[in-house]
Amino acid sequence: MSIAVACEQTNAQTTTADPAPNLVLSGDVTGAQNKTYFEVPFEVPAGKHRISVDFRYTAREQRAVLDLGIADPTRFRGASGGNKSHFTISETDATPSYLPGAIVPGTWRLLISVPNMRPQVVSHYTAEIRFDARSEETGFADRPLAIGKRWYRGDLHMHTAHSDGSCLSQSGREVPCPLFLTVQTAAARGLDFIAITDHNTDSHFDDIRELQPFYDRLLLIPGREMTTFHGHFNVFGVTQFLDWRVSPGRLSLNEVLRDALAKGGLASVNHAQAPEGEDCMGCGWAPAADTDMGLFSAVEVINYGVIMFSSATYWDSQLREGHRLAAVGGSDNHNATTPPGEPGSIGWPTTVIEAEELSVAAILHGIRSGRTFVDLTASRDKTLDFAAESGGASARMGETLHVVDGAQIQVSIHAAAVQGSTAHLYVDGEESSAVPAMHLEGADASVTTTLTAAPGRHWLRVVVRDGAEKDQLISSPLYINFAEK
Ligand SMILES: [Zn+2]
Ligand SMILES: [Zn+2]
Structure with a gap:
């Protein structure tokens, strides 16, 4: 017997912000419907790539139970019974219990089962439907994993079975290395965040969607390595498809970058100094001359333990522009079981980012703001920051200081947990001959030095070296007289 259910479909206010649903479906279920099934249809417009549902109902205290599932116009897309009141389904990932795949336009149906409804009870249900909810497209956690401004430590480049990651199986055979092992290894090494950046694919996002609730101290950032014939770069914070097939007349790198940024992403150049050739096709960075480097926010200055810059090379050349x-x-890790400390092992190097909280939005904001340094020692306690001051104005690492020609610039460097090391100030990509290496004494060291401002645009950065002159920490730049981004 089919029982009619009061059901209304309202077109709620459309907004790009998450809080307001696009549709609200609601109705009453009575005791007469005990142990029956019904469907609640709703329309999905064309051009959507994610559906998120929040479902709630009343009379739970009277043991009312409503179980949930969903179907698209052509097929069943999963059921979570009574165990999930929220789920999301996209082209690339879905809450466990649900199937990712195309968000087919047309009539979808909530599949509601009524396992228990006492005779005199009426339960009112509400289903809020959101399309393309931004918060679920840029990350897999529904709230920040930690609150509070501090330096968060992670690894932004690694591969799994979803591209060319491999490791030894239980019986010693080389197999595609499962994604959970990467996440578990990163968690065991005490990292705060990782981005898994499999080549050109988005098939890993569904696994990550499942793992994130368990790893509630390790932020899993959606990432992928955009692997073109003319260089590699990472995009973070996008779960939608991104076309990487850059080719003259087909797709330009600028178009790829603008697509990624429009979808909320951040782009970072990978291993810019890698040699190009048949051993690693497209690994060298050689984009078309009209590529707008202003669309990038970062450069990978250490890849696989190898320093990817020198004063004359890529990073500084772009800063000079x-x-x-x-x-x-x-790390560019391709094997989650690589022992700690070896090149390419997870967390070597560690990227350290100042953020207001441990969320994808805050971590990406920290990168965009230049509040980063790279820790080649993969420590969990070293810090590096610096600031510059001139004529009453000041700027921190990542910010811009505007100075007049000939003014004195006082630079203050602060580093922790680097006893016995030295701080080296680089000006315009060259280690300053006017400023000798500064010794960092004590667990929490501050040193200052003074420069005289030359005309024009400049950038400062700091490298901390240990007693054996090995690089330990590499700062982001502080900009002098740069245009604001
Ligand atoms: Zn690469
Ligand atoms: Zn890679």
Whole structure:
């Protein structure tokens, strides 16, 4: 017997912000419907790529139970019974219990089962439907994993079975390395965040969607390595499809970048100094001459334990052009079982980012703001920051100081947990001959030095080296007289 259910479909206010639903479905279920099934249809417009549902109902205290599932116009898309009141389904990922895939336009149906409804009870249900909810497209956690401004530590570049990651199986065979092992290893190493950046694919997002609630101290940032014939770069914070197939007349790199940024992403150049050739096709960074480097926010200055810059090379050359590019690092891990400390092991190097909280939005904001440094030692306690001051104005690492020609600039460097190391100030990509290496004494060291402002645009950065002159920490730049981004 089919029982009619009071059901209304209202077109709620459309907004890009998450809080307001696009549709609200509601109705009453009575005791007469005990142990029956019904469907609640709703229309999905064309061009959507994610549906999120929040479902709630009354009379739970009277043991009312409503179970939930969903179907698109052509097929069943999953059921979560009574165990999830919220779920999301997209082209790439879905809450466990649900199937990712195309968000087909047309009539979808909530599938509601009534396992228990006492005779005199009426339960009112409400289903809020959101399309393309931004918060669920840029991350997998429904709230920040930690609150509070501090330096968060992570690895922004790694591969799994979803591209060319491999490791040894239980019986010693080389197999595609499962994604959970990467996440578990990163968690065991005490990282705060990781971005899994499989090549050109978005098939890993569904696994990550499942893992994030369990790893509630390790932020899993949606990432992918955009692997073109003319160089590699990472995009963070996008779960939608991104076309990477850059080719003259087909798709330009600028178009790819604008697409990624429009979808909320951040782009970072990978291993810019890698050699190009048949051993690693497209690994060298050689984009078309008209590529707008202003669309990038960062450059990977350490990849696989290898320093990817020198004073004459890529990062500084782009800074010289006036682009503001934060320093990030990536292990480029391809085997989650690589022992700690070896090149390419997870967390070597660590990228350290100042953020207001541990969320994708805040971590990406920290990179965009240039509040980053790279820790080649993968420590969990070293910090590095610096600031500059001139004529009453001041700026921190990542910010811009505007000075007049000939003014004195006082630079203050602060570093922690680097006893016995030295701080080296670089001006315009060259270690300053006017400023000798500064010794960092004590667990919490501050040193200052003074420069005289030359005309024009400049950038400062700091490298901390240990007693054996090995690089330990590499700062992002502080900009002098740069245009604001
Ligand atoms: Zn690469
Ligand atoms: Zn890679």
